Amino acid sequence: MKFQFKKVLLIELFLYAFTFLNIYFQPRTNFYIIELTLLSLILFFVLKPDTRDSRFQKDIFLLLIIFAILYYVVTYFMGFFFGFVYSTYSRRIGGIIFNVASNSVILLNVEFMRERIIKSGKYYKSIIILSILLFSFMELGNITNFRNINDKFMFLQFMLSIFIPVITKNILLTYVVIESNKKNTILYQLAMVIPRYTLGIFPDLGDYISAIIQTLLPIIIIYVLYRNTITKREKIENGRNIMVEKKIAKIITIGSFIFIFLLIYLVSGYGRFHIMSIGSQSMQYRINKGDAVIIDTKKQDYKEKDIIAFKMDGKIIVHRIFKITKNKKEIVYITKGDFNKDVDGWEVKNSNIVGKFKFRLLFVGYPSVILSELLSK
Numbered sequence: 001m002k003f004q005f006k007k008v009l010l011i012e013l014f015l016y017a018f019t020f021l022n023i024y025f026q027p028r029t030n031f032y033i034i035e036l037t038l039l040s041l042i043l044f045f046v047l048k049p050d051t052r053d054s055r056f057q058k059d060i061f062l063l064l065i066i067f068a069i070l071y072y073v074v075t076y077f078m079g080f081f082f083g084f085v086y087s088t089y090s091r092r093i094g095g096i097i098f099n100v101a102s103n104s105v106i107l108l109n110v111e112f113m114r115e116r117i118i119k120s121g122k123y124y125k126s127i128i129i130l131s132i133l134l135f136s137f138m139e140l141g142n143i144t145n146f147r148n149i150n151d152k153f154m155f156l157q158f159m160l161s162i163f164i165p166v167i168t169k170n171i172l173l174t175y176v177v178i179e180s181n182k183k184n185t186i187l188y189q190l191a192m193v194i195p196r197y198t199l200g201i202f203p204d205l206g207d208y209i210s211a212i213i214q215t216l217l218p219i220i221i222i223y224v225l226y227r228n229t230i231t232k233r234e235k236i237e238n239g240r241n242i243m244v245e246k247k248i249a250k251i252i253t254i255g256s257f258i259f260i261f262l263l264i265y266l267v268s269g270y271g272r273f274h275i276m277s278i279g280s281q282s283m284q285y286r287i288n289k290g291d292a293v294i295i296d297t298k299k300q301d302y303k304e305k306d307i308i309a310f311k312m313d314g315k316i317i318v319h320r321i322f323k324i325t326k327n328k329k330e331i332v333y334i335t336k337g338d339f340n341k342d343v344d345g346w347e348v349k350n351s352n353i354v355g356k357f358k359f360r361l362l363f364v365g366y367p368s369v370i371l372s373e374l375l376s377k
Contacts (some may be wrong), residue, residue: 004120007046007120008124009126011047012134014135015134016038016130016137016330018376019141020137023137030102036105036109037105037109039113043112043113049116051113056180056228057180057181057184059228059229060179060180060225061183061184062224063221063224064221065187067220068191075205076160081203082203082204084201084202084203085203087199087202087317089131089195090201099197099346100194100197107189107190107193110189113174114174114177115177115181129180131361132174135170135173136163136167140163159207160366165211165214168218171222173223175222179225196298260294272298273297274294274297275292276290276316278290278365280289282319282337282338283337283338283339284305285339286320288362290366291365292320292360293361294360295309295354296355296358304321304324305320306321307319307320307357308318308354308357309353310333310353311354317344318357319344323341327347331349332348333348
């Protein structure tokens with residue numbers, strides 16, 4: 001057993017070196033496919049895992065199919081509220097075939113290697129953890145240019161919108177391999193990736209909402225798979241008591257659904273309360289750049305020192321009411337950012353006001369702020 005552990009560990013360390021070299025040099029897709037294929041062949045001869053324990057393969061297969069369908073149904077339904085965007089990938093037949101074929105080959109090789117490693121070292125927690133990180137970095141190397149992450153704001157954006165969703169997805173794929181085999185992980189990967197290159201339009205949910213959905217979706221699937229496999233084992237093992245584990249998993253799932261619903265409600269703009277990100281330092285230190293604020297859109301009387309959100313020159317600004325005056329019998333508000341020396345150079349009317357500031361969420365708005373800054377360059 002110790003020899004097996006050392007062998008798998010050495011292979012993982014070698015793959016870590018390979019992954020980080022590829023992240024640094026960023027080889028072309030064709031060359032990367034050749035590298036992965038050679039590595040798969042090496043693992044085929046070096047590792048001889050026991051892949052016979054796949055009692056839940058059919059159950060997991062059906063559940064993954066259901067969740068993949070639900071994912072597209074729900075996200076495209078949300079698109080009718082948030083809007084749609086056209087695909088940025090090639091719409092030519094040759095381009096679609098190339099994108100689908102190259103990414104399919106990459107996925108097949110990665111999932112083959114995942115199964116060989118996990119099935120060979122599934123009794124060692126350290127091997128499992130290292131595997132999750134290893135395949136996460138492999139994926140990150142394909143979708144992220146790490147050289148562009150050159151400050152703390154971009155790093156935070158990377159962590160929230162890219163790194164965490166990739167980690168949760170690879171936790172799910174690892175769990176699926178342990179409970180079944182690579183066929184189901186390949187199925188899930190293809191179902192979530194291939195439409196990216198074949199569909200013409202996508203829901204415009206924004207990177208922030210998309211990242212949250214892609215983070216929580218694997219967690220929910222893991223819970224459902226866990227509950228399903230535990231139920232099966234419970235029957236096999238004559239009703240072993242697992243009520244505590246079930247309650248914990250149920251709480252996590254319900255909490256996840258509540259969180260997603262609340263976030264969609266706040267961002268959609270259809271309810272009384274809206275959420276918006278702060279992209280400047282004008283209200284520092286009461287509200288900092290990168291915070292998200294909750295705005296109450298209910299019409300009310302505003303007074304001096306209230307913090308309001310208002311539309312001005314096509315933007316929504318969150319500043320404090322400095323003074324209230326009248327202009328031709330109409331109430332106007334003179335506003336000022338707490339961090340600014342002078343008052344704003346405009347007059348805010350009631351028709352401009354979106355709502356009143358209620359409270360802030362620290363750092364929550366960083367991903368959308370940074371993405372907005374990047375797109376505006």
